[in-house]
Amino acid sequence: MPEADADVLVVGLGAWGAMTLWQLAKRGLRPIGIERYGRGHALGASHGGSRMFRITCLEHPGLVPFARRSAELWEALERETGTSLLRRHGGLLIGAPYSAVAGGTLTAAREHGIEVEKLTRAQLSKRFPQHTGLSPDDIGVWEPSAGLLRPEAAIRAALDAAETAGARVLTGTEVTAVEPDGDDVLVxxxxxxxxxxxVVMATGSWLPSMVPLPDLRVVRMPVTWFRPEGEQERFHLANFPVFMRQIGGSTILWGCGSEPPYDVKLGLEQFGAAAAPFDTGDSDRSVTSDDWTALCAVLAERLPGLRPEPARVAVGMLTLTPDNQFVLGALPESPNVIVAGGDNAHGFKHATGIGELLADLATGQEPRLDYSFMDVKRFR
Ligand SMILES: Cc1cc2nc3c(=O)[nH]c(=O)nc-3n(C[C@H](O)[C@H](O)[C@H](O)COP(=O)(O)OP(=O)(O)OC[C@H]3O[C@@H](n4cnc5c(N)ncnc54)[C@H](O)[C@@H]3O)c2cc1C
Incomplete structure (x- = not known):
């Protein structure tokens, strides 16, 4: 057998790839990670300063153990690198009691014994008066263990820790093809x-262009920052914590406050909407007013006190699957190629747990958590 350059090579060093490389290096392997752009760049899915963390994973009950394990590993990464990455100052979920967001959170909390506080509409308005225009049946669910992650810092920390433990990191290097060769894989x-x-292919939204996975759809997701007008402290992170708010059948308003100079981050997500496909071969991330018009239209009624025009806008990419679950595991036709994609806009919080899972799969170890509901085999 020809000598290998690495036991495991990770393609793509966004959130999932960086955490995988760290986990592999911690096991004493000397993995290689290859990234087309720079560390913590802004062209994929892992930028924008913050990501919501919560244990009450309403997307699938099987994700709760991953969120719990991920929290332990986020803390381990913080200790190992001396970097603050996860601030668990609580998070707010708003909607009708039977809605996907509030109802799903209550169900996840009940089934997994997660501590949450249910707020009536009146309690919600009193405690978080920034949220106006509530529907008559809206409630709030406060999850004290929720919070915010720092995506770019987390990726850099994981890559630093991986290198310290013996990994090689190649940035500015595009992988043009991955080809099984006997028992090995050529990159x-x-x-x-x-x-x-x-090889672990953690190429995010670029995964479907590299591996035939026709059920994955890539779309663009604008992220918008607003400045408060009038009283600024209302939108301090301590007073206006991270939230998801269902404002209609399939529309979700999400965001969080900020420390001075008060860049309040907001986004609008239309679940089930036929979002325009995004060509990952196109590096254009420019924005137009189409990217914030729908969001601005709801602000005066739902979150008054913000200037009506965004202070800045960025574009991220999402990879959607028909069942809203990730796509992970060895390709049945090439078992030495392990894929990781289909983030469906809820994958950052799980990045450390998924990194551990991918490291298990790449080293032939039994994964500690059940990932069958995310297994790529369901598409084959
Ligand atoms: C706007 C937005 C808000 C979100 N909010 C949340 C949230 O609040 N909470 C949450 O948990 N999740 C959230 N998510 C989802 C989360 O951010 C993603 O699940 C996560 O960042 C996905 O990471 P990734 O590593 O799979 O993808 P990416 O970060 O895109 O990484 C893929 C990497 O592969 C590299 N690559 C691709 N092709 C090649 C190649 N040929 N050669 C070399 N390198 C290559 C890319 O350059 C990139 O760095 C959000 C996503 C977006 C876009």
């Missing part, structure tokens, strides 16, 4: 070809 870049025993 081609414009400059060279590397041989690995196993």
């Amino acid at each position: 081609h870049t414009p400059a060279t070809t590397l041989r690995a025993r196993r």
